[in-house]
Amino acid sequence: MARTEELAGRLSERVRIEVLPEGRGEAGEASAQWRTLAERWAAVEPVERVTASVLAADTxxxxxxxxxxxxxxxxxxxxxxxxxxxxxxxxxxxARDPARPGLTLLWVEDPAA
Incomplete structure (x- = not known):
């Protein structure tokens, strides 16, 4: 029980997951409107730039x-x-960590940076 309460206390930020549906509008134009898939409580932690580059193995x-x-x-x-x-x-x-079942880990970045 303590582990569940500890996790619940860490999930303190409200986030929204959005998807860009493929399809066409009424006039046949490409639809470019993001649609909300879900809203959830989450833990959000900054990742060091060097660590993130190593994890992603990118240049x-x-x-x-x-x-x-x-x-x-x-x-x-x-x-x-x-x-x-x-x-x-x-x-x-x-990623899904087998040591922490029931949780999903996401790495997100600012696309403008």
């Missing part, structure tokens, strides 16, 4: 990055975005 210009922990129950995929504190962030990584 891109380092961006502002965060690690987000949320409960399972959402089919999160790359290409979706996470909105946190009014800022739209690109989902750049998804």
């Amino acid at each position: 891109r210009h380092p961006a502002r990055r965060w690690r987000v922990t949320l409960r399972d129950g959402i089919a999160v995929q790359l290409g979706m975005r996470l909105v946190w504190r009014g800022e739209a962030l690109r989902i750049s990584g998804i």
